[in-house]
Every structure is written in C-alpha cells, then in structure tokens.
Amino acid sequence: MxxxxxxxxxxxxxxxxxxxxxxxxxxxxxxxxxxxxxxxxxxxxxxxxxxxxxxxxxxxxxxxxxxxxxxxxxxxxxxxxxxxxxxxxxxxxxxxxxxxxxxxxxxxxxxxxxxxxxxxxxxxxxxxxQQANAAMTLAVRVTTLAGPGGAALxxxxxxxxxxxxxxxxxxxxxxLLPPPGGPRVAAPTAQRGTYLREFAEGLREARRHAWFLAGLGALTAVIATGYSATGVLLPLMSRDTYGGEAVLAAATTAYTAGALLGAVVIARWRPRSAGWAALAGLACYGLAPLGLWLEAHPLVVVAGYAAAGAGIELFNVPWFTAIQREVEPRLLARVSSLDFLFSYGLAPVGLALIAPAAEAFGPGVVLGVCAAVCFLAPAAAALAPGARHFARAGRLEGG
Known part of the structure; x- marks a missing residue:
C-alpha cells in the first residue's frame, strides 16, 4: 500500500x-x-x-x-x-x-x-x-513511541x-499532504439541512447497524475501564506492589509491541467470523487489569499487557474496515465521528473516575471490576445481530 x-x-x-x-x-x-x-x-x-x-x-x-x-x-x-x-x-x-x-x-x-x-x-x-487500515493503525502505534522519544531527544x-x-x-x-479522494455521492446542496439535522441523519444510519451500536458500546466500556486502569492504577501498582517503575516501563512497552504485532497480523489475516474474532481480541484487554488484580508475577503482568495491545489492534482494523464497508458512503464520516466521540472522546471520564473509585473501594476492587467489564462487554456485543461478521444481520451470516 x-x-x-x-x-x-x-x-x-x-x-x-x-x-x-x-x-x-x-x-x-x-x-x-x-x-x-x-x-x-x-x-x-x-x-x-x-x-x-x-x-x-x-x-x-x-x-x-x-x-x-x-x-x-x-x-x-x-x-x-x-x-x-x-x-x-x-x-x-x-x-x-x-x-x-x-x-x-x-x-x-x-x-x-x-x-x-x-x-x-x-x-x-x-x-x-483492511491492509490500508492496518497500515494506518501501525502509524498510530509508531507515533506513540516516536512522539515522546523524539521530543525528549x-x-x-x-x-x-x-x-x-x-x-x-x-x-x-x-x-497539505492528503490526496484528493475518489468520486463519491454527497447530498445535493438543496437537500442539506442544519448541522444538527445532518448529524441526526448519521445517528439514524448508525442505528441501522445493530453490530455497530453493540461494538461501540463494548469498545467504550473497555476503554473507560481497561484503558483507565492502565493510565491510573498501573503506575500505582508498579510502585506499591512491585517495588519500582520496572513493571510500569515493561508493561507499557509490551503493550505497544503487542499492538504493532497485532496490526501486522491482521493486515493479512482474514478470519471466517471477523466480528467475533475482533470482539475476542477486544476482550483480551481484560488480561491487563486481571494480572494486576491477581498481583501476578511481573512476567505475567507484562504478558497480559502484550496480549491487550495485540487484541486491541485485532479489533480496530476489522472494525474500521467494516464501518467503511457497511455504512452508506455519503454518511461515513458522520458515523465515524460517533465512533471517535463515544470511544476515545469519553475516555477522560473513565480516567477521572478511576482514582476516586480506587480511594473509596481500594485498587483491587476497581481492577477486578475493570477486568470483568473488559471480558463481559465484548461477549455481550457478540450476541447482537450481525456481530459475527460486523455486517447487517443476514447479509453475511451464511458465509
């Protein structure tokens, strides 16, 4: 590509x-x-x-x-x-x-x-x-390494x-660098409404795809819990349970390395039930807070973070590819904006709530809840119509 x-x-x-x-x-x-x-x-x-x-x-x-x-x-x-x-x-x-x-x-x-x-x-x-989306997500992972490192240098x-x-x-x-897009169909000027009305049209398109609503709910839940546990409780557990910053550094590095590996794998792999495979990858994020909750050996914690990194990319690439395939092209950006708004846009809410919850109930309870949510939310999403292939129910269910 x-x-x-x-x-x-x-x-x-x-x-x-x-x-x-x-x-x-x-x-x-x-x-x-x-x-x-x-x-x-x-x-x-x-x-x-x-x-x-x-x-x-x-x-x-x-x-x-x-x-x-x-x-x-x-x-x-x-x-x-x-x-x-x-x-x-x-x-x-x-x-x-x-x-x-x-x-x-x-x-x-x-x-x-x-x-x-x-x-x-x-x-x-x-x-x-799918190959293009894998290349794009590889760029994201490379920037998470190169951005801070290059700035420090x-x-x-x-x-x-x-x-x-x-x-x-x-x-x-x-x-200045993006190329012009190919031909596509946009609504005629005379048919355009207010921004709110056009955004509502994107909402209606999203509601047509039960797998999208379920997957977005699962992704939002996993990021709000598992991602927040990584950002807030991993440094705390590394210091108090494992006696220093070594586990923090190793786990974050393993997460990025796992994500890079996951992106490389999914660039070529075409699972028969792509939606279920992607949701299983998303559920792997639960291994990160689970290892901390169990106070497992540092190598087990690091391995859990590597699996979480690989799993999130095994989800992301088929997810983006399915949205591009299934959503009506003239509404694609609006539906994609819902994806970013609810998943990554609301991540700060989880970050803000994790620390007070840990103070109120203890880190162990919060980590256990985070792990359970990370496992259960994708499992529930897998039951939605069309979730098996990330396609409208009946469209690919026989394939």
Missing amino acids: LREASFLRLWVAATASGLATWALPFVLGFAVLERALTPGALGLVLGARTVGFLIAVPVGGVLADRYARRDVVRAAGLAAALATPVLAAAIGRSVAVMAVAAVVIGAGQGACRPAFQALTADVVDPGRR LATVLPVPALVCATGLLWLAAA
Missing part, C-alpha cells in the same frame, strides 16, 4: 497528525519541569484541548460528508498549525491564551479524525481496505517553545 503515491500521502499526513497529537503533552511536560508552567496549568491546557476535540468531532463528521474530505483535513490541520505558535508564545505568560489555543488545536485534531477515516475509504478500493538542544512550534509544522504537513 505504501508504494502507491495517493495512499502514501494520506499515511504520512495521518502519521504527522498523530505525532503532533502525542508529542504536545510530553513537550508541555518539559515546561512544567522548567517551572514555566504549573501542573495545574498543564492540566487546564490539556483539558481545553480535549474540549476542542469533543466539540469538533461531530462537526467535522458533518463537514467531511458535506464537502471534499481533503478540504476538511486541510482546514482542520491549518487551524491547528496556526494555533500552535500562539500556544508556544503564551508559555509562561498567559494560561488563558494557552487554553484558547489548545481548544483550537484540539478542534483541528477532532475534525481530522472522521475525515481521515472517510478519506481512506475514498482512496483505497474495498478489497484492500530534541529537548536537549531546543527550548520548549521551539518544540511546541515543531508540532505546528507537523500539523502543516497533515494539512
């Missing part, structure tokens, strides 16, 4: 946006270390970016179905690129200006996500979309404002 110029341009653009997204919190962390920014101010700025993301995701979905998807990516990327130096200039001067700039950057990130997803379907023919020679501006250059690349 990367030998084709159009997909290569799309892949590089998505990778650039991912690098900018993952690097910014890490770079701003250096500002905290240098006392140019307080931890509370950092939380406010990152929270403002999340608000911008949540606002822009549904709007971006409507825009990407209404207009050329490359134009939506370009506008969103340019907005983020222009807001980034404003944020850099405000470091140590005005937290309010930083927060406003962060909202714009988050909005650019949010509007890009459904547009990139729909643009992949425009650029790649149906028979190769550059921090030895560049000041923090320059590093922040460098993420703006990445947004500029994300804006």
